[in-house]
Amino acid sequence: MGMLVDGQWHDVWYDTEANKGKFEREKSAFRNWLTADGSPGPSGEGGFAAEAGRYHLYVSLACPWAHRTLIMRALKGLEAMIPVSVVxxxxxxxxxxxxEGPGVVPDPIHHAQYMHQVYTAAKPDYSGRVTVPVLWDRKRGTIVSNESAEIIRMFNTAFDDLGARPGDYYPEAHREAIDAFNARIYDTVNNGVYKAGFATTQEAYEEAVYPLFGTLDWLETRLSSSRYLVGNTLTEADIRLFTTLVRFDPVYRGHFKCNLHSLADYPNLFGYLRDIYQMPGVAETVDFRHIKSHYYQSHGTINPTGIVPAGPLMDLAAPHGREGMGGLAD
Ligand SMILES: N[C@@H](CCC(=O)N[C@@H](CS)C(=O)NCC(=O)O)C(=O)O
Known part of the structure; x- marks a missing residue:
C-alpha cells in the first residue's frame, strides 16, 4: 500500500487521522473518455476514438471497482477488442x-513490475494513489481513465459500430432512476463497506455500518417485486451493486465487520446475486481466490495474521427462481 508523490513511490497507509477516523476515497485523476468517433466526453480531452486493439485494461480480480469494467466488457463482448492485464x-x-501467481496476467505494454510504473509512464511526475482499473491508450501512450464508473459507460456504447454485442445498460429512458440508485448505493454500499472496514474510530465505523444495512433492507424490499433495480432489464446500477454483493459474505461481513446480517439472510438480495452471477459471461469474472486473499492478506492493520477464512460455503450456481419476475416503474 502506498502512493506516488511527484512520481516517486512512498509506502504509506490511508491517513484517517486528519478526519476523525474516517476513510475518504480520493477522486480519480484521469478522466478522459473513449468515444465512438473520438469526440470529447463529459470530462477531460477528446482524441480517444474506439478502435479494436488500441486500448488495454489493467484490473485486479479482487477489486470491486475493476470488476465492474470486466463485467461490462464481457456483456458487450469486447474481450477481443480490449485485452486485459491482471495484477x-x-x-x-x-x-x-x-x-507471478495464479490468474496474474503480465503487462505486455510496459512489462511493468509494479502498477505504479504504468501511472508514471503516463505522467512522470504523477502524485496520488495508484488504483485499478486503468484504461490505457497504446496509440497516445497515456491513461484514458482510472474511474470505473466512467469506463463502464464508455464500454456501454463506444464500440457499438465495431461489433460490440447489442445491449444498452444505461438506457436514456431510465437514466434518472439509475443515477439515483447509483448515488445511494455508491455512498452507503459500494463505498460504505470500505468506510466501515477502514474506520479507525468506533463512531466512524458506526456511521457507515448502520446506513449500509439501511440500504440493504431497502433494496431487499425493492427486489421482492422487481427482478432488477430499474425497469425489467439489467442496467449498470445492477452491475455496480453486484460486485459488492458477491464480496459481501466472503469478505465484508468478516474482514470489514459488516455483520448485522449476512447477505444470505436476505432472500431477495441473495437470489438477485445468483441471478446476475448466472448470466452468460459473469461467473468467469468472479475469482474468489483473488478476492479473499487480497483483502485478508493485504490489510495487515485489520488482519495481522493474514489468515484467509475457509468459508463461507456459498452456492451461487443454485436456482434463483427469479425468471418470471417483472419490473417496477421508476
Ligand atoms: N474511484 C475508483 C476507485 C478504484 C479503487 O479504489 N481501487 C482500489 C482497489 S479495490 C485500489 O486500487 N486501491 C489502491 C490504493 O488506494 O492505493 C474507481 O472506481 O475506479
Whole structure:
C-alpha cells in the first residue's frame, strides 16, 4: 500500500487521522473518455476514438471497482477488442504488482513490475494513489481513465459500430432512476463497506455500518417485486451493486465487520446475486481466490495474521427462481 508523490513511490497507509477516523476515497485523476468517433466526453480531452486493439485494461480480480469494467466488457463482448492485464492479489509495500501467481496476467505494454510504473509512464511526475482499473491508450501512450464508473459507460456504447454485442445498460429512458440508485448505493454500499472496514474510530465505523444495512433492507424490499433495480432489464446500477454483493459474505461481513446480517439472510438480495452471477459471461469474472486473499492478506492493520477464512460455503450456481419476475416503474 502506498502512493506516488511527484512520481516517486512512498509506502504509506490511508491517513484517517486528519478526519476523525474516517476513510475518504480520493477522486480519480484521469478522466478522459473513449468515444465512438473520438469526440470529447463529459470530462477531460477528446482524441480517444474506439478502435479494436488500441486500448488495454489493467484490473485486479479482487477489486470491486475493476470488476465492474470486466463485467461490462464481457456483456458487450469486447474481450477481443480490449485485452486485459491482471495484477497479483497481494497489495503490500509496492502497491499492486505483476508478481507471478495464479490468474496474474503480465503487462505486455510496459512489462511493468509494479502498477505504479504504468501511472508514471503516463505522467512522470504523477502524485496520488495508484488504483485499478486503468484504461490505457497504446496509440497516445497515456491513461484514458482510472474511474470505473466512467469506463463502464464508455464500454456501454463506444464500440457499438465495431461489433460490440447489442445491449444498452444505461438506457436514456431510465437514466434518472439509475443515477439515483447509483448515488445511494455508491455512498452507503459500494463505498460504505470500505468506510466501515477502514474506520479507525468506533463512531466512524458506526456511521457507515448502520446506513449500509439501511440500504440493504431497502433494496431487499425493492427486489421482492422487481427482478432488477430499474425497469425489467439489467442496467449498470445492477452491475455496480453486484460486485459488492458477491464480496459481501466472503469478505465484508468478516474482514470489514459488516455483520448485522449476512447477505444470505436476505432472500431477495441473495437470489438477485445468483441471478446476475448466472448470466452468460459473469461467473468467469468472479475469482474468489483473488478476492479473499487480497483483502485478508493485504490489510495487515485489520488482519495481522493474514489468515484467509475457509468459508463461507456459498452456492451461487443454485436456482434463483427469479425468471418470471417483472419490473417496477421508476
Ligand atoms: N474511484 C475508483 C476507485 C478504484 C479503487 O479504489 N481501487 C482500489 C482497489 S479495490 C485500489 O486500487 N486501491 C489502491 C490504493 O488506494 O492505493 C474507481 O472506481 O475506479
Amino acid at each position: 497479483h492479489w497481494h497489495m503490500a509495500e509496492n502497491g499492486w504488482t505483476f508478481a
